[in-house]
Each structure stands twice: as C-alpha cells, then as structure tokens.
Amino acid sequence: MTVGLLGTGYLGLVHGVGLANFGMKVICTDIDIQKVELLNEGQLPFFEPELASNMRMAMDAGLLIFSNDIKLMIESSPIIFITVGTPTTDEGEADLSNVIEAALMIATYMNEDKAVVIKSTVPVGSTRHIERRIAKELADRKVSTRVEIISNPEFLSEGSAVKDMNHPNRIVIGTQSEYGKKIMNTIYHKYKEKRVPFIYTDLETAELIKYASNAFLATKISFINEFALLAEKTGANIVDISKAMGLDKRIGSAYLQPGAGYGGSCFPKDTAAILNLSNHYGEPLYVVKAAIEANEKQKNRMVEKIANSLAQNGSLKGVKIAILGLSFKPNTDDIREAPSIHIIRRLLDKGAHIQAYCPGGSVKTKQVFKSDEAQIKYYEDEYQCVIAADAVVILTEWSQFYRLNLDRIQTSMKGNLWFDLRNQFVNHKTIRKQFNYQPVGLN
Numbered sequence: 001m002t003v004g005l006l007g008t009g010y011l012g013l014v015h016g017v018g019l020a021n022f023g024m025k026v027i028c029t030d031i032d033i034q035k036v037e038l039l040n041e042g043q044l045p046f047f048e049p050e051l052a053s054n055m056r057m058a059m060d061a062g063l064l065i066f067s068n069d070i071k072l073m074i075e076s077s078p079i080i081f082i083t084v085g086t087p088t089t090d091e092g093e094a095d096l097s098n099v100i101e102a103a104l105m106i107a108t109y110m111n112e113d114k115a116v117v118i119k120s121t122v123p124v125g126s127t128r129h130i131e132r133r134i135a136k137e138l139a140d141r142k143v144s145t146r147v148e149i150i151s152n153p154e155f156l157s158e159g160s161a162v163k164d165m166n167h168p169n170r171i172v173i174g175t176q177s178e179y180g181k182k183i184m185n186t187i188y189h190k191y192k193e194k195r196v197p198f199i200y201t202d203l204e205t206a207e208l209i210k211y212a213s214n215a216f217l218a219t220k221i222s223f224i225n226e227f228a229l230l231a232e233k234t235g236a237n238i239v240d241i242s243k244a245m246g247l248d249k250r251i252g253s254a255y256l257q258p259g260a261g262y263g264g265s266c267f268p269k270d271t272a273a274i275l276n277l278s279n280h281y282g283e284p285l286y287v288v289k290a291a292i293e294a295n296e297k298q299k300n301r302m303v304e305k306i307a308n309s310l311a312q313n314g315s316l317k318g319v320k321i322a323i324l325g326l327s328f329k330p331n332t333d334d335i336r337e338a339p340s341i342h343i344i345r346r347l348l349d350k351g352a353h354i355q356a357y358c359p360g361g362s363v364k365t366k367q368v369f370k371s372d373e374a375q376i377k378y379y380e381d382e383y384q385c386v387i388a389a390d391a392v393v394i395l396t397e398w399s400q401f402y403r404l405n406l407d408r409i410q411t412s413m414k415g416n417l418w419f420d421l422r423n424q425f426v427n428h429k430t431i432r433k434q435f436n437y438q439p440v441g442l443n
Contacts, residue, residue: 002027003187004077006102007120008035008066010046010161010265010334011154012083015119017051018165020058022190027065027073039066047333047360050162074109079183081117081152082106088269092276094123103130107137107147115148115183121210121270123277127151127174127203150180151203153210158264159331170197174206211274215288218267220255222294228258228441229301238441239426258441260339260395260421261298263328268295268337299339302421303346305438309417310352310391317351320414322389324382325396325422326361333360339421340395341368348375357385359398383408391417392435397424410434 001024005016008030016028030036035045042056058064067073074080084098099120106116116134118127131149138145151174156164171191173184181200185192192198199209224242231238238258246253262268271292278285310319328338335341338361344354348369354376356362362378369376379385382401386392386409394401402424410416418425418435425431426439 001025001079001186002077004073004080005029006070006073006080006082006105007084007098008032008039009083009085010048010158011085011119011156012081013039013044013055014048014051014156014161014165015081015083015154017055017058017064018162019187020061020064021054021166023063024187025063025065026058027067027077029067029070029073031068031070033068036066036068047331048161049159049331054162070105071109074106074114075111077114078112079115079117079187080106081119083119086120086122086269086273088272092272094121094126094269094273094276096122096126099126099130100133103134104137107134107141110138110143110145110147113146113148115150115180117150117152117184119152119154121153121266121273122151122207123211123273124204124207127207148175148177148180148183149203150175150184151206152184153206155210155213158334159329167194168196170199172199172201172206172209174201174203176203211270211277214266214270215274215285215291217255218262218271218295219287219291221259221262221267222291222298224256224258225261225298225440226294229298231441232443235443236441239423241441258423259298259397260302260343260440261295263337263339263341264334265336268292299342300346302339302419302440303343305421306343306347306391306393306419307350309419309436309438311350315351316347318353319351319391320353320355320389321347322386322392322413323354323356324358324385324392324394324401325398326356326358326365327396330396330398331360333364335361335364335368338396341365343393343395344369344376348372353377355379355385355387355389357382358396359400361396383412387412388414390415391419393419394422394424397422402428406431406434 003019003024003026005012005028008028016026020026044052082102084102086094089095134147153172171188175181228238242256245251246256271288275285275288326340327335357379416435418437420439423439431437
C-alpha cells in the first residue's frame with residue numbers, strides 16, 4: 001500500500017517514518033525544496049531522538065521517499081494524510097490556510113477515489129469544511145471521483161515522539177462510514193495487533209478530543225505550578241504534595257511536576273485556539289482561560305524570583321546569569337513558546353547579561369535574540385557557560401545536567417545562587433551545602 005503525506009514538518013516526518021517502518025510505502029511531500037533536499041540526504045531539520053536513524057533505515061529499505069512533486073504523490077497514493085502546521089493567529093484562532101491549501105491541491109490533482117486523513121490539529125467543524133472545499137473543487141472540475149474524509153488527531157510528545165508513534169495510548173478515528181473505519185484499520189493494523197485501544201467516533205468529536213486532551217494537560221501543569229507558589233509562601237513542600245497527589249489513581253503523577261511553566265508547539269497554541277472557539281460559541285472555558293493566565297503568571301514569578309535575589313534598586317545591570325537549558329523540554333531543539341524565551345527577555349530588559357547553554361536549543365534561540373547580541377552569549381558546554389556567573393538558572397531539565405561536577409561549577413562561578421526552575425536537583429545530596437539553592441515550591 002502506498003500512503004502519501006502533505007507536509008514534512010515535525011508531525012509529517014514522525015508519522016511518515018513510522019508508517020514506513022510499519023512496512024508501507026510512504027511518499028512525504030513538501031513545497032519547501034531545500035527541506036526535501038536535506039531529507040533526501042538523510043538529515044533532519046530538527047532534533048528528535050531516534051528519528052534520524054529510523055528515517056534512514058526506512059529510506060534504505062526503499063519504503064520512504066521525499067519529494068516536491070505533490071501532483072505525482074496525489075496521483076500515486078490512494079490514502080493521503082494532511083500533516084501541515086496550524087499556527088495561531090494574532091486573534092488566537094487556528095490558522096487553517098496551510099490545511100486548506102493542501103486539501104485544494106489534493107482536489108486539483110485527484111485522478112481517482114481517495115481517502116484524505118486530517119492529521120493536523122484543527123478546530124471543531126474544520127474537517128467538514130475541508131470536505132466541502134474539496135467537493136466544490138471536484139465539482140468545478142466536473143469529475144466524479146469520491147473522497148472519503150477522516151479525522152485522525154495526533155498525540156505525539158516532542159522528545160518521545162518515536163516511542164509515541166510506535167506505542168500510542170489510543171488511536172482516535174473520526175469517520176462517517178464503515179469504509180473510512182476499514183481504511184484506518186488497514187493503515188493501523190500493527191496497532192490492532194498490539195491491542196491499542198481504538199476510539200471510533202464522528203468528525204467533530206475526534207477534533208475536540210485532541211483539544212480537550214491538551215487543554216487538560218496544560219491545566220494540570222498550571223494547577224501544580226500555582227500550588228507551588230502557595231507552598232513557598234506557606235512553608236509547604238510541593239514535591240511531597242505532588243507525590244502524594246500523583247499516588248491517587250484518580251489524579252496520576254504525569255504532568256504534575258512544578259516548574260517554570262509550559263511551552264512548546266502544542267499547549268500554548270491549542271489552549272488559545274480552543275478558548276477562542278469556545279468564546280465564538282458563547283460557551284467560554286473559564287478553567288482553560290485560568291490555566292493560560294496561570295502559566296503567564298508562573299513565568300513572571302520566575303523572573304521575580306531571580307531578580308529579587310540579584311537586583312540592585314530593581315536593576316540587574318552588570319549581573320551575569322548562566323542559563324542552562326533553552327528548549328521548552330529536554331530531548332528537543334524546539335523553543336516555540338518556551339518559558340526560557342520569556343524569562344530571558346525579561347531579564348535582559350532589567351539589564352542582565354545572559355550566558356546560555358543548551359544541548360538542543362541554542363541555534364534557534366540565537367535567531368530569536370539577534371538584536372541582543374551584546375547582552376547574551378552562547379557557550380559550547382555547561383562549564384564554559386557558568387564562568388564568572390553570579391547565578392545559575394536551570395530552565396530545562398536535560399539529564400546531562402544532573403551529572404554536572406558541582407565542585408567545578410562552584411569554583412568557576414562568581415556567586416553561588418542556583419535557581420532550579422525544574423526542581424531537577426531537589427534530591428541531590430550536596431547541592432544545598434555548596435550553593436544558595438532556590439527550587440520551585442519549597443524552601
């Protein structure tokens with residue numbers, strides 16, 4: 001079976017590589033010529049553990065092809081996944097222009113019956129709208145080919161996307177027919193063999209499941225972060241609170257670790273989009289709105305936490321702050337909506353000089369702060385980064401940081417403040433003896 005994909009961003013590549021490794025012939029297409037050339041050289045445009053090796057393995061087996069020839073892909077593929085991005089507009093809406101453009105390309109080049117699977121995250125009602133747009137284009141072409149439209153939202157987590165693709169918690173399929181169900185069962189027969197739960201539902205419900213899932217996880221993060229702030233004021237220990245809550249099976253421990261706030265390509269975008277949609281329908285989601293506001297508050301409180309310990313008369317002029325970790329989470333180079341960007345910008349505004357290191361996020365962060373080169377420097381490792389620093393700030397909990405030689409760090413620094421905004425070192429045996437240790441949610 002040949003499967004086509006429109007869009008070779010994060011979602012498209014992970015999904016395309018995964019399907020190829022399931023044994024299908026996959027044609028991944030993109031309008032970006034340079035990206036396709038890079039992929040054909042076996043290189044990824046971003047970092048994701050295990051993905052590059054899996055991609056090269058599928059290419060070597062002749063199961064994975066990258067191309068700019070979208071017309072040929074559409075003509076050759078009975079099943080086409082739309083995996084393009086849906087960024088947020090300034091008004092908080094999901095921008096569907098890429099999805100609509102992809103759908104119209106399919107309608108323009110369709111030469112026989114096709115199944116079109118919407119994998120991109122789209123608001124409720126979008127899949128039916130896309131179906132109507134395709135139908136109109138086919139009618140204008142005066143062709144009688146049939147399109148089966150299916151909603152199949154993704155649930156990949158950056159940093160563990162290959163694992164999530166191979167071992168999903170569930171598969172959600174929104175379809176209007178038994179034929180659509182049959183198509184997806186064929187595509188995902190490997191999941192059936194692994195007894196992965198399948199949820200078959202209508203198009204609107206499938207779309208809303210994705211938003212509800214991400215909104216809930218974002219809310220869970222904001223919830224524990226607000227309690228972390230309260231714990232600091234009351235003398236309580238948020239680590240113990242989180243552990244006790246997580247042992248309750250009704251709650252669970254996932255996404256219950258306090259920190260500097262959530263970020264990335266999904267939670268900020270999806271919470272904004274679903275809040276906008278709820279307001280459009282006159283059913284505002286107050287809990288989601290509060291989660292968004294709490295996340296902004298958390299990032300600002302982290303800035304205050306740092307500034308209150310280092311500022312002179314409200315200024316950080318001349319203060320050197322070593323930032324360890326820039327990506328929004330470990331094992332990715334993604335800095336989209338990362339708390340680090342907001343926090344660094346606020347610290348720069350207060351006059352601080354930033355010394356930054358990240359195993360994955362430095363290159364992209366440099367592009368964000370191009371105009372601040374005089375105040376921010378990037379280093380090749382953690383030890384260079386902390387030299388003469390007044391404080392260290394952990395903003396992403398990369399596992400390699402926990403193996404740092406703290407004696408060497410202590411000797412290299414000018415000051416001894418250690419802001420652990422991911423609570424990575426709360427159980428470390430000696431850190432409180434060596435540094436003025438400032439975690440989140442406990443004293």
